[in-house]
Amino acid sequence: MHDESTRREFFGLAGGAAMLAVTLRPAEATPTMLASAIRNVVGTATVQTGKVKLEIPPLVENGNTVPMTVSVASPMAPEDHVRSIHVFNEKNPQPNIGNFYLGPQAGRAQVSTRIRLADSQKVVAIARLSDGTFWSASVDVVVTLAACTEEVI
Amino acid sequence: MASALINVPAKAKLGDIIEIKTLMSHIMEPGYRRTASGETVPRDIITSFTCRFNGTEVFRADLFPAIAANPFITFFTTATGSGKFEFEWIGDKGFAETTSASIVVE
Numbered sequence: 001m002h003d004e005s006t007r008r009e010f011f012g013l014a015g016g017a018a019m020l021a022v023t024l025r026p027a028e029a030t031p032t033m034l035a036s037a038i039r040n041v042v043g044t045a046t047v048q049t050g051k052v053k054l055e056i057p058p059l060v061e062n063g064n065t066v067p068m069t070v071s072v073a074s075p076m077a078p079e080d081h082v083r084s085i086h087v088f089n090e091k092n093p094q095p096n097i098g099n100f101y102l103g104p105q106a107g108r109a110q111v112s113t114r115i116r117l118a119d120s121q122k123v124v125a126i127a128r129l130s131d132g133t134f135w136s137a138s139v140d141v142v143v144t145l146a147a148c149t150e151e152v153i
Numbered sequence: 154m155a156s157a158l159i160n161v162p163a164k165a166k167l168g169d170i171i172e173i174k175t176l177m178s179h180i181m182e183p184g185y186r187r188t189a190s191g192e193t194v195p196r197d198i199i200t201s202f203t204c205r206f207n208g209t210e211v212f213r214a215d216l217f218p219a220i221a222a223n224p225f226i227t228f229f230t231t232a233t234g235s236g237k238f239e240f241e242w243i244g245d246k247g248f249a250e251t252t253s254a255s256i257v258v259e
Contacts, residue, residue, distance in 0.1 A: 065221040092219050093185045099215040100228070106212065107170035107231040114221035116183065147183075147221075 034088055037095035038126065041086050042134045047126060052085075052137035054125040063117040063147035070100075072109035072127045072135070082109040084128045091121040104130075116147035159240060161254040165232035169258075173204065173212075174227045177242045177250060183218035199224055199244035207236040232258045 038047070055069040072082045081104040087097040100111045109127070117123070124138040160174035177199065184196025196218065204212040212228045224242075239253045 089219060093183070094217065094219070096215075096217040097219040098217060101213040102228070103211065105206075105231050105233065106229050108229040110229055111214075112225075112227040114225050116219045116221050 031090060034090050034095045034124070037088055038124070041126065045132065045134050047134040047136045049136055051135040052125050052127050054123065054137040054139050056123055056139050056141050058139070058141060060117060060141055060143045062145045063143040064145070065114045066117055066141070067112070068115050069110065069112040070125045074109045074129065076104055076107055076109055078104045079130070081130045082127050083130055085109070085111055086126045088124045089117065089121055091119040092116065093118065117141060117143045118146045119143060157240065157250060157252045159252055159254050161238055161256055164257045164259065167232060167234070167258050169232045170229050171232055172227060172229055173238065175240055176223060176225045178223050179244065179248070181218070181220060181222040181224060185218070197245045199242050199248060201243045202226060203241045205239045206230065232256065234258050
């Protein structure tokens with residue numbers, strides 16, 4: 001009898017702890033969050049596919065440091081250049097990765113950095129051109145070891 | 154102690170497109186990780202990086218927790234004259250670092 005109640009208590013506690021863990025877990029960015037993050041940048045403009053090249057290894061072993069290069073086909077002249085490049089993800093705890101602001105003086109619209117990916121997911125790069133149009137490219141990446149939410153030892 | 158690594162060509166010809174590589178040592182704690190006891194490790198990231206040439210901004214970036222530790226950023230600029238590139242990183246917990254590199258343009 002005593003054993004039984006301990007057992008019940010244990011499961012009760014374990015269940016409670018599991019519930020707590022679920023509620024405490026940081027919310028994963030969803031495709032909706034990705035869409036709204038993109039909306040915050042582009043407003044009501046339509047985003048066309050093309051011009052942008054997003055280079056990320058398709059299979060990533062360690063999501064903590066993933067090399068990424070974004071380049072945009074542009075003459076980078078005062079009358080026709082890339083004003084900014086915005087990179088987003090689908091499943092990290094938050095949808096933004098980075099915003100990069102360039103100008104005609106850049107000469108070449110290309111930026112490289114290293115990013116974190118918490119899961120296998122889609123990465124989207126959007127370029128804002130001087131004529132106000134938006135162009136995008138996306139890449140699906142498979143990640144073996146996730147970043148961002150692991151336990152600190 | 155924070156430290157930066159900068160790679161700017163020492164010399165360039167007028168009008169050349171040059172590549173600038175920058176690396177700043179920083180933990181870039183995303184703010185989503187937990188300790189074994191379940192406490193969240195507070196966010197500590199660099200939020201902004203700016204590069205100016207002779208005082209004029211030539212490149213700027215907003216960084217988010219999805220940028221890997223020790224942010225490595227490379228970009229391009231046109232050599233418009235001799236002068237000094239200034240680099241500035243600003244982040245959480247009052248993080249602010251600057252460094253500079255000179256270029257001779259012929």
